Amino acid sequence: MGGILKRPLSVFDPKVEVFDRVCTKVTIFREIPPTAGLPLYAKDFLSICLKKNRQSSLEEDFKDYLNAPYAKVTYSGTAAFYIILEGLKGLSSKKTVIIPSFICPLVPLAIHRASLRVAVCDINKDNFNFDLRKLQALCLNNDDILAIVAVHLGGIPVDFEEIKQIAGNKEIFIIEDCAQSLGAVYKDKKVGTLGDFSFFSLCRGKGLTIYEGGVIVTKKESGSVKIDATIERIVNTDFLSETLKILELFGYWIFYRPELFWWAFRLPQVFWDWRGGHLRALTEYFTVGFPLHKISRIRKSIGHVAFARLDKELDKQRQKASSYIENLRDIPGVKLITESPEAKATYPYLTLLFNDPIKCEKAKEAFRNSGLGVFQIYAMAITDYDYLKRIVKNTDSPNGRFIAQNHITLTTSTFLKDKDLNSVIDTVRNITYQENRLPAFPPLAESTVGVIGGIRHRRDRR
Numbered sequence: 001m002g003g004i005l006k007r008p009l010s011v012f013d014p015k016v017e018v019f020d021r022v023c024t025k026v027t028i029f030r031e032i033p034p035t036a037g038l039p040l041y042a043k044d045f046l047s048i049c050l051k052k053n054r055q056s057s058l059e060e061d062f063k064d065y066l067n068a069p070y071a072k073v074t075y076s077g078t079a080a081f082y083i084i085l086e087g088l089k090g091l092s093s094k095k096t097v098i099i100p101s102f103i104c105p106l107v108p109l110a111i112h113r114a115s116l117r118v119a120v121c122d123i124n125k126d127n128f129n130f131d132l133r134k135l136q137a138l139c140l141n142n143d144d145i146l147a148i149v150a151v152h153l154g155g156i157p158v159d160f161e162e163i164k165q166i167a168g169n170k171e172i173f174i175i176e177d178c179a180q181s182l183g184a185v186y187k188d189k190k191v192g193t194l195g196d197f198s199f200f201s202l203c204r205g206k207g208l209t210i211y212e213g214g215v216i217v218t219k220k221e222s223g224s225v226k227i228d229a230t231i232e233r234i235v236n237t238d239f240l241s242e243t244l245k246i247l248e249l250f251g252y253w254i255f256y257r258p259e260l261f262w263w264a265f266r267l268p269q270v271f272w273d274w275r276g277g278h279l280r281a282l283t284e285y286f287t288v289g290f291p292l293h294k295i296s297r298i299r300k301s302i303g304h305v306a307f308a309r310l311d312k313e314l315d316k317q318r319q320k321a322s323s324y325i326e327n328l329r330d331i332p333g334v335k336l337i338t339e340s341p342e343a344k345a346t347y348p349y350l351t352l353l354f355n356d357p358i359k360c361e362k363a364k365e366a367f368r369n370s371g372l373g374v375f376q377i378y379a380m381a382i383t384d385y386d387y388l389k390r391i392v393k394n395t396d397s398p399n400g401r402f403i404a405q406n407h408i409t410l411t412t413s414t415f416l417k418d419k420d421l422n423s424v425i426d427t428v429r430n431i432t433y434q435e436n437r438l439p440a441f442p443p444l445a446e447s448t449v450g451v452i453g454g455i456r457h458r459r460d461r462r
């Protein structure tokens with residue numbers, strides 16, 4: 001039951017297809033989550049019986065952690081973003097919000113729901129930063145820009161200074177999308193405190209989680225007043241839906257472990273793929289009617305209890321990311337998207353870019369049923385989703401499209417063991433080396449030369 005059935009890799013045979021030669025088969029009994037979500041424990045549920053935990057505030061945790069004066073928990077990251085936009089409408093009459101070309105589809109949906117316009121700016125070809133020349137041109141040529149959404153994707157802080165300069169010249173608000181980056185640091189400041197407003201996601205798989213949730217943060221006093229007024233105006237109580245969320249959080253505790261995760265993650269994918277719902281299989285199909293209601297004290301208390309583990313988990317994620325980087329960075333034909341020198345990323349997963357889509361497809365195929373937590377961020381550039389066509393104008397986004405077509409993500413989940421990590425590295429190396437017509441590598445387990453953070457590294461061999 002379970003376990004990876006690994007084929008020997010030591011002898012290169014060009015007649016054998018690469019994904020026939022790597023670890024491709026795992027039973028349904030072991031699936032590692034594709035991102036580093038924090039697991040929950042029975043003691044988290046029990047500890048909310050303690051009065052001090054029930055009375056504690058997840059909002060205070062965020063304020064302390066980020067050193068920010070204002071934090072509000074919301075139904076989701078999307079709800080947080082939407083509330084910020086509704087609040088901004090009271091501070092400016094401008095109507096256009098700039099987003100990067102590679103972004104969660106919920107972001108333009110929230111802009112649309114707030115009756116604002118979406119403008120897309122392409123990113124760079126080999127990282128998640130805006131193409132700054134395009135961003136500058138967009139801002140210079142349009143007096144209607146209300147805000148720029150700076151997305152710290154994959155826990156990697158964007159080059160914020162440049163965005164700030166462009167926005168500052170035109171009095172444009174900056175909203176940081178920190179959905180994937182709680183704990184990341186840019187120039188000695190935590191992300192979420194760099195711009196005018198920011199939002200975090202507490203959704204499953206996003207690090208700290210209460211199954212579904214979000215947080216708004218702002219340093220602006222005028223901003224926090226508007227946010228409070230907006231919450232008062234549009235956020236309601238929905239007892240039934242919240243009860244369901246508590247049950248789902250309980251289900252998350254049970255299923256968020258490699259032995260059971262297949263049922264919660266892969267089975268729905270298999271179902272939607274079978275029904276032809278490719279975007280639903282990738283959980284990239286959303287509607288504009290996302291809920292906004294309040295979050296119960298129970299879920300907030302569980303978030304509070306888990307908060308104490310956050311930094312330790314982030315350290316472990318970074319160690320795993322370092323191992324991938326150390327082993328994969330010199331391979332011809334691939335590039336890892338990593339932090340800039342002034343940033344410290346959290347890496348809930350690491351993004352690997354191939355220089356051509358065929359290699360990338362081979363990698364996806366090789367990992368499809370591996371259970372090793374290899375996945376992708378978004379299937380396409382935000383301009384290419386058919387169901388968003390009415391909302392997102394058909395702006396040319398060649399780089400967003402390139403990244404969408406050429407990347408895979410490598411998990412840094414707490415459940416990823418050394419042998420799993422080594423299998424991922426072996427598989428990627430063999431795919432790329434066969435493509436480059438070089439001899440394949442023997443499995444990493446047999447050629448250990450170094451240790452970082454308890455994980456083996458191979459530094460030689462070409």
Ligand SMILES: Cc1ncc(COP(=O)(O)O)c(C=O)c1O
Nearest residue numbers: 076077078104106179201202203
């Ligand atoms: C970059 C980014 N922004 C926004 C969101 C929306 O957050 P939530 O799922 O909490 O609504 C997500 C979630 O997938 C995301 O990854």
